[in-house]
Amino acid sequence: MKIAVLIARILLGLIFVVFGINFFYDFLHVKPPAMSPTAAAFSGGLYGSGYFFQFLKVVEITSGLFLLLNRFTAFFLLVLLPITINIFLFHAMLAPYGVPIGSAVLILNVFLCIGYFKYYTSIFTAKPTV
Numbered sequence: 484m485k486i487a488v489l490i491a492r493i494l495l496g497l498i499f500v501v502f503g504i505n506f507f508y509d510f511l512h513v514k515p516p517a518m519s520p521t522a523a524a525f526s527g528g529l530y531g532s533g534y535f536f537q538f539l540k541v542v543e544i545t546s547g548l549f550l551l552l553n554r555f556t557a558f559f560l561l562v563l564l565p566i567t568i569n570i571f572l573f574h575a576m577l578a579p580y581g582v583p584i585g586s587a588v589l590i591l592n593v594f595l596c597i598g599y600f601k602y603y604t605s606i607f608t609a610k611p612t613v
Contacts, residue, residue, distance in 0.1 A: 488598040492550050495591045499547030499563065506540040522577035539566070557602035560595050567592040 505511045518526065529535045543566065546559040571589040574581035596603070605611075 484598070488595065491591050491595050491598070492553065492556065495563070495588070495595060496547040496550030498588060498591075499543040500551065501547075503540045503544035503547060506536065516578075516580050518578055522573070525573070525577060542566070556595075557599040560592060560599060561603075564592055564596065 501511075505513075542562065546563050549555050549559045550563075567585075567589045571582075571585040574585035
């Protein structure tokens, strides 16, 4: 189990670091497939805000680096969880061509959250005491 968690953590960290940096420097030169009008409108609104994708990619790069360094891993898995859910749902609902990568990223994140579950037990205390 430890080796599977290590491989998943490194893989998820690399995915977010590489694709996050690629947003700023475009070194992969990947042309995205044509999007549906709904997906284009959704993405256009986020790009049009002028800050959202820049902020998102900085969070992705930072979280990915912390996963690679194995520091505050449980915390950054929780930070990445809504991002991975949104990636999956975007592709499942609006751009089906990306469902395989969206599913893989979500599976890796959920698998790692299960692997690090012992660090979340205090979060799920029904009546915490101060």
